[in-house]
Structures are given as C-alpha cells and as structure tokens.
Amino acid sequence: MTKCNQIHLQKLWLISKDRLYSFDFRQAFNGYIVSERLLSLMDDFEVKNWEKCKLNVVINP
Numbered sequence: 001m002t003k004c005n006q007i008h009l010q011k012l013w014l015i016s017k018d019r020l021y022s023f024d025f026r027q028a029f030n031g032y033i034v035s036e037r038l039l040s041l042m043d044d045f046e047v048k049n050w051e052k053c054k055l056n057v058v059i060n061p
Contacts (some may be wrong), residue, residue, distance in 0.1 A: 015058045
C-alpha cells in the first residue's frame with residue numbers, strides 16, 4: 001500500500017447494543033480489532049508493521 005492510499009486515523013467509534021465482547025483478535029473495518037491484552041503483548045514483543053488507533057465503544061441499549 002502506498003502512502004497516498006493509507007488513512008491515518010486517530011480514533012474509531014463502535015456503537016453497539018452488545019454489552020460484552022470477548023475476543024483477542026477480530027477482523028473488522030477493513031482492518032483488525034485486538035484486545036488490550038493482545039495489544040500489550042504485541043508491544044512487549046515489539047511487533048512492527050501495524051498502524052494503531054484507539055477504538056471507543058459506546059453501548060446503545
């Protein structure tokens with residue numbers, strides 16, 4: 001992917017009726033959602049070549 005095709009996001013918002021998500025790795029948004037636990041391990045082992053941005057979850061009952 002060239003630089004002109006990359007989108008640099010600072011935040012993503014997920015609005016959901018679900019109250020609990022239990023996974024470490026999920027494909028979504030043309031990318032991946034990882035748990036904080038998995039992200040921490042990736043940082044500990046210095047896994048490179050990933051763009052990161054914060055995913056904010058809003059529960060909409």
